[in-house]
Amino acid sequence: MTKLNLVVVGPGLIGKEHIRLIQKNQDSCLVAIVAPDHAHNHSLAKNLNVPLFYNLTSCLDLTLVDGVLISSPNKFHAEQAKECIQRNIPVFVEKPLTSTVQEGVSLVKLAKKHGAKVLVGHHRAHSSILREAKRIIQEGRLGRLVSITGNALFYKPEEYFLAGPWRTQPGGGPILINLIHEIGNLRSLCGEILAVQAFTSSSIRNFPVEDTVSINLKFENGVLGNFILSDTAACAKSWEQTSRENPAYSTYPDEDCYVISGTLGSLSIPSFRLKYYQNKAEASWWKKFQEETIDIERKDPLACQLEHFIDVINGISTPLVSAEDGLQNLKVIEAISKSAIKNSIIFLKN
Incomplete structure (x- = not known):
């Protein structure tokens, strides 16, 4: 197979990782x-021995391109993705799909009109952890789902904010930067979210943006959930510190970031400690659970995501995280922010 010519827009922290994976992949070439x-x-x-363009238009005018990966600042996502769609070039857009829901709606409409190949960068959707958890749920081992509790608790050091002062301002807080990953996971595991109620605090760092968020969630299928997010909590209960997928983070395999409970059992993620009853007749808090820890093979979800994008470009696969999915995650995030501001429950409209 001929290598695909790929362009990376925005070679920042995640952009450099995309570049590394493109160079490592035998089916792709950074141009x-x-x-x-x-x-x-x-x-x-x-150092990469490739040309640098100051804007996407010039790049696409002068370069033979099979696909574009957009990892620029959020405010540029909509316009850059729009240009790729209009040129019929498959495009990968890092989360969030766009800066606002309004922009996202317009982009989804444009993508549908052109029949465009758009993949949104929610890399955890490509994780073997998420895939195995979904399999256990779909097999009915937990019974009917009742609830999910989740945590994303970690401490961002001062240099994180000094390196990117925009992170201290609205739009740079953990709701938009970090929580959107969790929303993608929660929707994948438990279904669509019907309503949210949120409280935020900035009492630790006193930035204009939140540092801690508490959220109640109601899913369309009746599942209830709660989630706590903080980038100022010295705690290991986060996907990054428990999943063992990114060696950049310290790992604590005895910790979990999610617990999903059903009428027959519960699953802790990502340790995959399963406590369950064989059937409804056995279910009782007076009876001992059967216990099992499931082994899974962990792979780099970013590498899996790139392989999937290559398959999308080649017409082998349809996007696992479509523009519509990316937009729905953004709608939930916007509802959470609105709930905190208005101090009220916000119902989502699809």
């Missing part, structure tokens, strides 16, 4: 990067 006219971007392009 250009798009970034501002800064010395470090010129140096990066020189």
Whole structure:
């Protein structure tokens, strides 16, 4: 198979990771990067031996491209993805799909009109952890789902905010940066979210943006959930610190970030400790659970995501996380922010 010519827009932290994986993948080739006219971007392009373009239009005009990966700041996602769609070029857009729901709605309509190939960068959807958890639920081992509790508790050091001052301002808090990943997971495991109720606090860092969020969730199928998010909590209960998928983070395999409970049992994720009854007749809090820990093979979901994007470009697969899915995650995030501001329950409309 001929290698696909791929372009990365925005070679920042995650963009550099996409570049590394493209170079490592036998079916893809990096042919250009798009970034501002800064010395470090010129140096990066020189080291990669690819041209640097200051805007996507020039790049697409002058380069033979099979696919584009957009990992630029959020405010550029809509316009850059729109250009790819209009040129009939398959596009990967890092989460969030767009900065606002309004932009997302317009982009989804455009993608449908052009029959575009759009994949949204919710890389955890490609995780073997999520896939195995869904299999256990779908097999009915937990019975009918009742509830889910989740945590994303971690401590971001001061240098994180010094390196990106925008992270201290509205739009840069953990709701939009981190929680959107969790919403994708929760929807995948428990179904569509009907309503949310949220409280936020910024009492630790006193930034204009939240540092801690508490959320109640109601799913369309009757499942209830609660989730606590904080980027100022010195705690290991987060996907990054428990999943063992990213070696950049310290790992605590005895910790879990989600617990899903049903009428026959419960599953802790990602340790995959399962406590269950064989059938309804056995179910009683006076009776001992059967216990099992399930072994799974862990792979880098970012690498799996790139392989999937290549399959999407080649017409082998349809996007696992479509533009519509990315938009729905954004709608939930927006509802959570609105709930905290209005101090009320917000019902989502699909």
